[in-house]
Amino acid sequence: MKKFFSKLSVKLCIFSSALILAVIGAMSQRIMDEARNSLLLELGVRTEAFAQTSREAFTPALDIFTLHQRVSEMAKEKAISSALVFDAYGKALSHSDPEKIGEQDLSAEAARALAAGSALTQELPARDGKSYYISAPINMGKARLGTAAVLVTHQSLSAALKGARNRLLLLSAAALLIALLGTVLIVNWFTRPIPLLSRAAKAIGEGKLDAEVGWHGSDEIGLLASAFDDMAKGLRERDRIRQVFGRYVSRDVADTLLKDTVELAGERREIAVLFADIRDFSKLSLEMSPEQTVSMLNDYFSRMTQVVQTFGGSVDKFIGDGLLALFGAPVRLEGAAAKALRAAVRMRDSVEVFNAERKLKGLPQIQVGLCVTFGPAVVGTVGSEDRAEYTAIGPPVNLAARLEGLNKRLGTTIIVSREVRENLGPEFIFKELGDHPVRGWEKPVTVYALLDEQRPARTL
Template sequence: MMLCTLDGHVLTDTLHPDDNEDSDGAFPVPGLFDLLMESDNGELVTIARIDDAVYQLAIVPLFTPEPNAFIVIGFLIDENFVRELSATTRDTEVSLFQKVQNSNWQMFASTLPPKVAKDLSDHIHVLTMPSDQTRMITQAGQQYISMPVPFGASVSPGTALLQRSLDQQLAPYHALSRVLLGIFLLAVLMSLAAAWLMARSVVRPVKILQQGARKIAEGDFSHRVEIKQRDELGQLADTFNEMGAGLEERDRVRNLLGKVVSPEIAEELLSKQIELGGEERVVTVLFSDIRNFCSLCEKLAPGEVVALLNAWFTRAHEVIERHGGVVDKYIGDAVMALFGAPLDKPDAAARAVGASLDLQQAVQQLNKELIADGTPELNIGIGIHTDRVLAGSMGSASRLNYTVIGDGVNLASRLEGLCKYYGVESIVSEDTRKQASAYAYRELDRVCVKGKQQPVTIYQPLGPAQQDDATLARHQQALNAY
């Protein structure tokens, strides 16, 4: 506080209480009292530098009751002051500048960090801008929005630089941007996860169905797909499994049918619409049975008889199938085989004759085993005839049997019965001999079989034909002479 005379001499000063007597009484701020005299009410409030410190000065007259002196009250402006000022302006950074004697601006207080405040020396030109304008300046790598506000008298001008950090002001928006970006990325990830799950829910069942289809194509009809979805794919999986079950059942029927009849006949029955009747075709029919089977059964137990029949039928079936024939049926101890039905074979007669020769060898091999086991030997007879017969499904509408019917079938059976009479194992007809000329035959006789009016020439197949067979030639000459 100061007490000054009306002409500006200092009477007393609390800032320098010990120097009052030695002082020359001059006011420390030259020209300030001239401004005071020019004021309308004799009062003045300003900011001025005193002893390298800045004060806010309030000068008012002292009335006793006439104006007799001036009272000067000063408030120190320092870092505490600007911090309080910053708090009242919502954390605006405040920096105070004042011109010194050399007309340079000097900062005497600031709320900025020291490093940032130091960079203000490169932006002093901002202080001279109009007070209604702002400018963006960069300090210590940060952007600040700056606006100068002049203060003080003309004899001691000052400027308050108000600043706000753009980065701090935009921090909430940056945080919001990061949150929105996070939400966006999360939404993208969730969308990708949902798309992946959706694609997996579609692709995985399709792959399972594809693998199942491959298994079915490979013949594994027992394969089932496990797709527990209540949608079209689930329905497709159920239908696929039903299809597999149907194919498995069909395959089981086919296998069972193949055990009851030959695979060729089974394929014929399964590949066509089953109807009563058939078609005419040239077929070679082979009959074979076991000689003296009744007396053989008397010597063996029923189980032994069945085992013996199965052993023989197994070998007979292998021979017939190897020569391209099919077993039509087993009749007691007899076997009926077809060559040329249900599949056409141009050399059916030759196949049948070859099968008859191999059947004779097969029974000889079996007899060696039977003798070793103490079981009676088997003797077989074979009759073969080639003729046009009716081949197809015979029987009733509820029970069918693929077979052949015709006079040629009966003749083949009759020829088989003649084997015992002529003491041979195999007899073929003239028609068969003509179509199987690759084999040698011995003519046996001309006979009238039961049920036929015309005599039939019968032959015994001996094996592959040879160009020079003198024995057969002499036999034929003797037979012709007879």
């Protein structure tokens, strides 16, 4: 069952909640401030009206009962904590708190109210919040009869605004809920491909390269899904290339090539070339059926390719029953000549094992000739736009195939060119076979036969 709340939607809900709460909080505070200011203005107007109605109690003579009635009615109005009327000298003629009737109000706000010629709203700082002292003069013509005043405390003002505050909280909660629900729906709608992307990425990470998102859209996420599918397709193609290319070079070499860390364009480089050829193959193939011939070649080439890869080389091509291997291309190889020669020795030994197995099966045995050359060559991708291959061109390549033919005439198995001999140290034992003419070379070529490979002495 699909989760309604994805991790992304939860995170966005938390973020949007914080943002919405901050906005609602700021707006609510502004609305409440405006409501408080509006209420204070209203109380100022009502205090002036209170002063007007209280003036009736002063004429023709002071009517204390009427004055008490006016003060009592005013004290019942919302947001008012207490109401009073005092004479021109600050003595309380009437007060909503009966115990304060007759007291002289010596407070600073009372003094300012007596001195003011018009309505006055004074803010009084207090520990529990702001309070307000609102007053209006009671005049008869130019004569000052007294002053009407009300006290608005923080508690009474909050109580008067409680209804507005509760309605605002209710609206804010509803807005937050709607916003959160809308966020979840919108996020889930726009992020529908993300779980598919996640599953596909996990499958790709597990090596299942046939995984695809299968989502098409014109928005950014749809484009991301399409790009992911294109990437998966590219990985499948690279994997197929690795599998095909890996038949001829080691997996490390194939991976290096696919990482584009090797220059495949033409460049001059010193490489070692190993050429192996089955002697009298045409005669041998007549002794076997076509199926046996193909089976024998596949088995033989598989063993030889494995040897080449073991020593860091790569099979450049199969030429009929011949094999051409490069050491030092496409990946540079330290000691390429020595490794190519060791590969030749191992191939010779591998052929002996191969022949022993065929002898037990009653199958014809083979003989191979091996040649190793060394020198500068141009390596890179050669071919047309439709078909190209990585190969090497130059003297060591041409010489390898032509020198190998001397093995049969000279009765040797592994021969090398003078450049190989000069490039190696005393770890190999050679026999010079003299200079021999080679087709395509103006001067005779000096060749050497490999007699043995010196192995390090064992320590007791």
